[in-house]
Amino acid sequence: MQQVQSGDTVKVHYHGRLTDGTTFDSSEGRDPLEFQVGSGQVIAGFDNGVMGMVIGEKKTVQIPVDDAYGPKNPEMLIEFPREQVPEDMPLEAGMRLNLNNSQGQVVPVVITEIREEVILLDANHPLAGEDLTFDIELVEIIGAPSKIIMP
Numbered sequence: 001m002q003q004v005q006s007g008d009t010v011k012v013h014y015h016g017r018l019t020d021g022t023t024f025d026s027s028e029g030r031d032p033l034e035f036q037v038g039s040g041q042v043i044a045g046f047d048n049g050v051m052g053m054v055i056g057e058k059k060t061v062q063i064p065v066d067d068a069y070g071p072k073n074p075e076m077l078i079e080f081p082r083e084q085v086p087e088d089m090p091l092e093a094g095m096r097l098n099l100n101n102s103q104g105q106v107v108p109v110v111i112t113e114i115r116e117e118v119i120l121l122d123a124n125h126p127l128a129g130e131d132l133t134f135d136i137e138l139v140e141i142i143g144a145p146s147k148i149i150m151p
Contacts, residue, residue, distance in 0.1 A: 001054040002141055006038035009142040010050060015135040024127065032139045043068050046134060053138040063132040072129040078109065078121040091119065099123075 004010055011032040016025040027033055035041040037050060045063030053059065065071055080099075085091065095111045099121070113120040 004037055004050050004053045004138065004141055006051070007036065009034065009036045010138060011140040011142070012050060013137045013139060014046075017133045017135075019131050019133065024132075034142075043132075045132070046136075049134060049136055050138060053136070055138055055141060058135065058137045061134045061136060063134065065129060065131055068130065068132045069125040069127045070129075072122075072124050076123040076128075077112075078123060079118040080121050082115070082117055082119055085119065097121070 011034045013027045013032050014025075015023065015028065017023050033042075037047055040047075043063065045061065045067030048067065049059070049061035049063070078099075091111060091114055093111055093113060097109050097111065099107045099109055101107050107123050109121040109123045110126070111119055112122045
């Protein structure tokens with residue numbers, strides 16, 4: 001039986017949970033996730049988890065923080081001047097917003113605290129600092145992309 005190798009494109013169904021059992025994502029009811037193994041399209045622990053699997057195989061993979069989204073980075077905590085927020089904009093802790101950085105890129109943030117002068121924002125990935133558990137089912141191995149060698 002063909003086993004997943006680095007460079008293969010695969011399709012998987014998955015169910016992602018936090019250590020307390022809370023589901024954060026699932027492919028249930030959707031098409032399987034398709035990605036190229038080893039290309040950086042998914043977190044390292046997920047990539048490593050599918051290596052060696054065969055079509056139809058199901059397994060549970062425990063992914064520590066460092067192989068998931070990494071630890072929370074304190075430099076990603078932002079004090080945003082409250083005066084720069086429109087007065088009519090309702091604000092509450094836990095609210096998700098999008099900011100534009102100096103290069104014009106959109107940066108998703110979460111309001112963690114509202115103070116008189118500043119709003120504390122967290123720009124870390126929502127799963128940063130979390131150990132993750134994935135139930136994975138390998139649906140298909142499409143194979144490695146073909147390489148053309150020119151003389």
